[in-house]
Amino acid sequence: MRLTAVAYGLLALFALGVPLLGIYPVFMMQLLCLAMFACAYNLLLGFGRMLSFGHAAFFGAAAYATGWLVTAHAWGPGAAIVAGVVVAGLLGLAVGALAIRRQGIYFAMITLALAQLVYFVCLEAPFTGGENGLQGVPRGKLLGFLPLKSDVVLYYVVLAAFVAVFLFIRRVVHSPFGQVLKAIRDNEPRAISLGYEINRYKLLAFVLSATLAGFAGSLKALVFGFVTLSDVQQSTSGEVILMTLLGGTGTFFGPVVGAAVVATLQQYLSDLVGGWVIAIIGVVFVACVLSFRRGIVGELAAARWLRRAPPPR
C-alpha cells in the first residue's frame, strides 16, 4: 500500500503544480471534468453493474441549466452550478425510476432511449439555442469574490471540486450503502433474500451518479464558456463508457486514467488523423472488450497482486 500512497502524493504534487509547468490549463480542466464524469459513471457501472447508455443526458442537462442561468439570468457561478446539479439529480431520479424496472441490456436500452428524449428536448426547447447551443457563457465570480475569469483560479476550483467528488465516491463505496450495492452487483437474488430493498439502493446509486455527472457538466459549461448539443449526444454517453472501461471499471482510479487517455487521444490524434478518431475509438472499444476487460488500472492491480483471477465475466 505504501507504493499507492507515494503514487497519490506525486500525482497531487503534479496536479497542484500544473499552472507552473506550463501545461495548458484549459486542457487540464477539461480532463478533470471528464475524469469527474467518468468517476460518477463508474459508481453506477463499476459498483452497481448498471450499464447506462444515457449519461450524457445528465452531463448535458446540467451544463445547459448552468449555462442558461448565468447567461440569461445573470446568476453567480456557484448558484448556477448548484442549480445544474439539482436539475441533473431530478432528471436522474426520473430516468432511474423507469430504468431500474428492467435489468442488464434492457437497462442499457432504456437509458439510451430516454437520453435521446432529453436530446430532442434540448434540440427544440426555446432556451437552449437549438443547433447553435449557448455561446459566451460568462464565468463570473465564485461566491462574489473569486474571479473565475483567470484560468489559474478556475483550475484550482475545478481541481478542488474533482478531489472532493473523488473522495466522496470512495466514502460512498466504503459505506454500508456501498457494500450493499456491491452485494447486489455480485448476487442480486441473494441480496433480495437477505431482505434488502434492492430497487431503493439501485435508484439511490443512479441518482448519485447522475448528480455527480451533472456537477461535471456544469463545471464544463463554465470552463469552455459554451454548451452545445454534443454535450447531450449519444456519442458523449459512449465516451464516458469508454473512459471507464478503458481505465478499469470498479477501481477508484481507473476512470481518471481512462479520462486522461481518451482526452489526450482526442486532443493529439485529431491533429494527426482527422476524422478517423471516431473509428479509432471504436477499435479501442473492441480491443477493451476482447482483451482487457479489467481496464488499465484493473489489469495492473491484478498483475501486482499476482492473483490469477479469471477476467471478469
Place this chain on the structure above:
Amino acid sequence: MTSVFGIPVAVILGQLMLGLVNGSFYAMLSLGLAVIFGLMGVVNFAHGAFYTLGAFAALLALQLFGINYWVALIVAPLAVGALGMAVERLLLRRVYGLDPLYGLLLTFGLALICEGSLNQVFGATGQSYPVPPALAGGFNLGFMFLPLYRAWVIAVSVVVCFSTWYVIERTRLGATLRAARENTPLLQSFGVNVPLLMAATFGGGVALAALAGVLASPIVLVNSYMGSSLVIVVFAVVVIGGMGSILGSIVGGLALGVIEGFTKVLYPEASNVVVFLIMALVLILRPAGLFGRD
C-alpha cells in the same frame, strides 16, 4: 375537401402512409434484433450500422459496377450478411458466456468503426439513390396520391417479416433455432452444428437490416449516420414490444411508425419523442413489454 379536427383527410392519410413506411423499417430492424437476441443473447448495437452498410452497398454497386436495384436487393443483403457471419466468427464468438453487456459494448465499438470510416471516406453529406423506373410514379386513389415505391416498401416489409415469423415459429428449422436457445449441449449431441447455426443466425439478422437499408436508399439520404439515430428508436420499439417476441417486434414496429405519423399531423413538435414517451408509459404499466413473457 373533407377534414377531421380541421386537418384535411388527405394529409392524415398521407402521414399514415409515411408512418407505415417508417414502421416497416422499424419492424424489419427490430425483427433482426429479436432473432439475434433470441438465439445468441447478444444485443446487436451495430444493427443500425449494418442497415447503413446495406444502403451503401446498393449505392456503390450502382455507381461502380452499374448493378441495378433488383440485383442489389438480393446481393447487398447477402454481402452484408456474409460480413456479419465473419464478425460473429472472429469477434462476437469471444464474448459468449460473458455478461451480455460485453456483447452490447463490443457491437457498439463495431458501430463506431463502421460509421466513423464511412463518414471519413464518403463525407457527411448524403447521396441519393434513384428510384428504379418500374417503381416510379404512383396511383391517384381519388382521395390521395400513393407513390408506388412507398407501397412497395410496405409490401416487401410485411412479406419479409411474416415469412421470418413463419420460419422461426412454424418450421423445423425454426424449431432447431429455438432448441439452440433452450439447450445448446443437448442439440449439439444430436449432431446439429450449433456454431454454424449461430453464425448463420447473426448473418441472417444482419442481412435483414441490410435489406431494410437497400429498401430505404431511394427514399432517404444515404449517409454514414442514417442508421445510428434509427437504431435508438428501434431499441425503444424492442423495449415496448418485448425483446423475446418476434411478433411483438413486427406489430410493435408497424404500430409505432403509424403513431409517429399521426403525431406529425397533430403535434409535430412531439413526433421525434413520441416513441420514447410510449416506452416510458409501457415501462410503468407493463415492464416486460406488451408482448413480453417474463
